[in-house]
Amino acid sequence: MKRIWVDREKCVGCKTCELRCAIERDSVGKTLYSAVQEEPKPVPRVGVFGRTGAAFPLQCRHCEDAPCLAACPSGAMQRDPETGLIFVQADRCRGCWMCVMACPMGVIIPSAYKTAMKCDACRHMEAPVCVSSCPTGALLFETESGYQKVLAEKRGRLALFARGGEGGASGVVGIEFVREGH
Amino acid sequence: MTKYLIIGQGAAGTSAARTLRQIDPLASVTMISAESDWFYSRVDLPDIIAGKLSPEDAILAGREQFDALKIECRIGETARRIDPAGQAVELSSGARVPYDKLLLATGSEPVVPPMPGGGARGVHYLWTLADTRRILEASRAARSAVVVGAGLIGLKTALALKERGLEVAVVEKMLHVMPQQLDETAAAILADKVQGAGIQVVTGMQVNALETVDGKVTGVLLEQRRIVADMVVIAVGVRANVALGRGAGLEVGRGLVTNEFLETSAPGIYAAGDAAEIRDLLTGAPIVPATWGVAVEQGKVAALNMAGKRIAYDGAIGMNSVDIAGIPMISVGTINPAADDRQFTVQSGDTYRKVVVRGKQVNGVLFLGNVRQAGVAANLVLRRAEIGEIDILSSNFSFVSVMAQ
Ligand SMILES: Cc1cc2nc3c(=O)[nH]c(=O)nc-3n(C[C@H](O)[C@H](O)[C@H](O)COP(=O)(O)OP(=O)(O)OC[C@H]3O[C@@H](n4cnc5c(N)ncnc54)[C@H](O)[C@@H]3O)c2cc1C
Numbered sequence: 001m002k003r004i005w006v007d008r009e010k011c012v013g014c015k016t017c018e019l020r021c022a023i024e025r026d027s028v029g030k031t032l033y034s035a036v037q038e039e040p041k042p043v044p045r046v047g048v049f050g051r052t053g054a055a056f057p058l059q060c061r062h063c064e065d066a067p068c069l070a071a072c073p074s075g076a077m078q079r080d081p082e083t084g085l086i087f088v089q090a091d092r093c094r095g096c097w098m099c100v101m102a103c104p105m106g107v108i109i110p111s112a113y114k115t116a117m118k119c120d121a122c123r124h125m126e127a128p129v130c131v132s133s134c135p136t137g138a139l140l141f142e143t144e145s146g147y148q149k150v151l152a153e154k155r156g157r158l159a160l161f162a163r164g165g166e167g168g169a170s171g172v173v174g175i176e177f178v179r180e181g182h
Numbered sequence: 183m184t185k186y187l188i189i190g191q192g193a194a195g196t197s198a199a200r201t202l203r204q205i206d207p208l209a210s211v212t213m214i215s216a217e218s219d220w221f222y223s224r225v226d227l228p229d230i231i232a233g234k235l236s237p238e239d240a241i242l243a244g245r246e247q248f249d250a251l252k253i254e255c256r257i258g259e260t261a262r263r264i265d266p267a268g269q270a271v272e273l274s275s276g277a278r279v280p281y282d283k284l285l286l287a288t289g290s291e292p293v294v295p296p297m298p299g300g301g302a303r304g305v306h307y308l309w310t311l312a313d314t315r316r317i318l319e320a321s322r323a324a325r326s327a328v329v330v331g332a333g334l335i336g337l338k339t340a341l342a343l344k345e346r347g348l349e350v351a352v353v354e355k356m357l358h359v360m361p362q363q364l365d366e367t368a369a370a371i372l373a374d375k376v377q378g379a380g381i382q383v384v385t386g387m388q389v390n391a392l393e394t395v396d397g398k399v400t401g402v403l404l405e406q407r408r409i410v411a412d413m414v415v416i417a418v419g420v421r422a423n424v425a426l427g428r429g430a431g432l433e434v435g436r437g438l439v440t441n442e443f444l445e446t447s448a449p450g451i452y453a454a455g456d457a458a459e460i461r462d463l464l465t466g467a468p469i470v471p472a473t474w475g476v477a478v479e480q481g482k483v484a485a486l487n488m489a490g491k492r493i494a495y496d497g498a499i500g501m502n503s504v505d506i507a508g509i510p511m512i513s514v515g516t517i518n519p520a521a522d523d524r525q526f527t528v529q530s531g532d533t534y535r536k537v538v539v540r541g542k543q544v545n546g547v548l549f550l551g552n553v554r555q556a557g558v559a560a561n562l563v564l565r566r567a568e569i570g571e572i573d574i575l576s577s578n579f580s581f582v583s584v585m586a587q
Contacts, residue, residue, distance in 0.1 A: 104561035
């Protein structure tokens with residue numbers, strides 16, 4: 001399956017991904033001009049965190065042993081059997097925030113409509129909008145092997161960031177699954 | 183062909199059944215459910231009372247889904263007795279169901295406090311869809327209601343009855359609402375919202391008796407006060423439903439005592455979910471977390487062990503998330519600090535955040551009003567992480583703060 005990978009050295013913290021994600025995936029008007037006037041304000045599913053110089057775009061990792069899936073009591077949180085991507089069926093979401101509590105990455109967002117919102121890697125589109133809009137190429141949408149190729153080319157300077165987590169029996173997901181490539 | 187038998191079709195039982203089917207496509211998997219409804223979400227029950235959802239909306243998997251997985255379900259039948267020596271369970275219908283491995287996923291039952299008038303008509307508890315239908319029915323003929331207990335279920339039920347147009351009061355014997363999940367500051371923010379919704383909130387007062395006329399409830403009696411009520415919902419907590427296990431001589435503490443493989447004191451008999459006593463991940467103390475996600479996880483781990491894989495369950499901690507009166511809140515671990523703990527808080531209007539640190543470790547976190555990033559903090563508690571330089575109270579707190587450590 002294809003996942004979103006991050007080249008942390010290339011991220012300059014410009015937040016273009018946040019902006020394009022909010023406009024494309026959460027606004028009604030789909031343009032910057034109209035989006036800024038909307039209420040509630042469109043919210044991005046990707047967040048650029050960290051200081052300048054050490055910025056990092058975070059969005060759902062679509063974990064193999066996803067704690068959000070186990071936590072959801074309404075069947076809203078689902079995995080697409082074909083792509084492996086995890087998405088929210090909003091009309092089933094009851095806004096209990098158990099997924100928010102379960103996600104160790106903090107990438108599930110309680111929306112203004114009291115439903116959980118998260119990155120689904122723009123599964124109905126050609127490529128995730130954060131990836132296609134990134135001006136520095138810090139985001140890649142690739143399979144593991146495709147990514148390994150890029151990684152080899154770069155000789156391991158990438159943060160290997162899309163690993164599935166080894167969810168422990170208690171649902172604890174260590175941050176070990178954010179590993180530096182070597 | 184191994185014969186797996188599961189008692190209870192809740193979160194734990196269903197998770198176990200699905201896992202067993204996944205591991206072994208040929209095994210015989212049978213579920214016994216005392217309820218007449220198929221697997222549904224209890225979390226939806228207050229919204230059904232409020233009229234926002236219909237009972238059908240709560241169903242998570244029905245006959246079709248279980249049939250597709252070839253899981254045999256005996257719905258509306260109660261398991262009466264376990265015969266551990268004969269490896270069989272007797273049902274209320276008299277039928278005898280044999281097993282090789284048995285899972286008790288019998289869940290919780292509401293605590294029934296002994297009080298005069300407690301058995302009167304118009305007194306309700308909320309745990310099942312059947313309870314919900316009864317409350318819904320009663321609310322149509324009632325003008326006023328009192329909810330006893332201001333925990334998660336009590337407050338949600340009170341708000342739901344208010345939405346139906348009833349005059350509603352909540353009475354809590356502890357000094358503030360949701361005493362298990364919140365501290366005083368957080369509780370004050372929440373109580374304000376609940377009152378703002380038109381509900382009378384009475385804390386620090388015990389209901390001594392229910393007032394009845396001709397066997398029907400007409401009010402509740404506090405120390406020096408009486409509150410009129412056409413119906414009463416008692417929500418003072420739940421306890422593990424251990425009757426079946428106890429009858430078979432299983433060891434019982436707060437729930438059915440389990441070892442690290444979720445096996446009870448009787449070999450071949452496992453327990454999972456609200457019925458099982460497990461260990462606190464941080465302290466090792468015996469606990470029953472009684473939450474949905476934990477029940478799903480335990481159902482899965484129990485199933486893996488029933489199928490012969492030795493997978494240890496490391497325990498859980500008390501954690502809860504809920505949205506009440508428009509206020510989201512997530513509380514994890516120890517919220518009310520012990521003597522040597524340090525606590526840090528930040529409040530701005532209706533948002534409040536608190537961290538409890540024991541030694542160097544994050545021991546508890548509370549997010550109220552804005553719960554984004556609460557999962558990152560919860561994971562720090564679960565991993566017994568050292569707090570180091572991580573500033574959970576900062577508005578910039580995120581997973582990247584943790585990565586940077
Ligand atoms: C109104 C409400 C709101 C809630 N909100 C939340 C929330 O926001 N977050 C959260 O984490 N949790 C919440 N919970 C709690 C959550 O629903 C439980 O933790 C969860 O349902 C536990 O699942 P379980 O499978 O262990 O047990 P249960 O769901 O109790 O299922 C056990 C089943 O076993 C059956 N059974 C018992 N004995 C027998 C027998 N002898 N024979 C046959 N069948 C038997 C019972 O009838 C029952 O159907 C809420 C509960 C309620 C009622």
